[in-house]
Amino acid sequence: MSIYYYLSAFLFCLGLLGTIYKKDLISILLCLELMLGGVALLFVLFSRATGFLDAQLQVFFIMIISACEVAIGLSMIISLYRKKNTVYTDELKIISE
Amino acid sequence: MMFVDVLLTVLTVAFALLTVFSKKTVISAFALLMTLVCIGGIYYQLGSVFLSAIQVLVNAGAVAILFVFVMMLIDLEKYPNNTERSKIKLIITVLTSLVSLGVLALIINNNIDTITVVNLSDSSMKALFDRLFTQYYIPFELATVLLLAAVVAVVVIANNNKQHPGKE
Known part of the structure; x- marks a missing residue:
């Protein structure tokens, strides 16, 4: 069970790496989805750890x-x-020009 | 630790790595799809069946396919090596991610003993929706308004080049 906590941290940091590292905007959005997946997994884990059912509704939102x-x-x-x-x-350097 | 837990973790890590480090964006999108399906499996393993179904239906089924659909409209083959960066940027990126991962892993490692597993006896869909439609009904309605606003915004943004005709 505890391996999932590390997995969610890993997913978040991998998504962060991709968001900074990638060049095209579609890949950046893909990596943002990866970060959101890691955070949602952590919400479900906390719901499991505390018995607090509202955390699962946060994942829904x-x-x-x-x-x-x-x-x-x-x-x-x-x-x-x-x-x-x-x-x-x-x-795409519209602002800096 | 169960065998299924380890299997799901390994699969998720492998597909997430493929998402970030794949050269082709289409392969990245399908790897993201598989990552989201594996996360849905983890939700099922943790006992939240409803979230698992929604994850597979909405996130993997709709969102990831939407990415592939948009990729058909955009010519991504113009620059095939889309992850090429200068060395200093690569070092900074990897350092940032590793420091974040280290801090998070340290926090988890220090608190992992205090975390207990509570048996969610009422984690069924009935208990979840009782709460959603009583205590959380205003956020739920606002979420529907947000989805409607997103639909309108998408139509407006995707059509707004009528007055600015681009390169023909």
């Missing part, structure tokens, strides 16, 4: 919010691709 985030993020990526014709972060 995390899923709703992550679905909204992915839908809006992907539509923004599509809109950006139509305007700039790229999804790579090295070529």
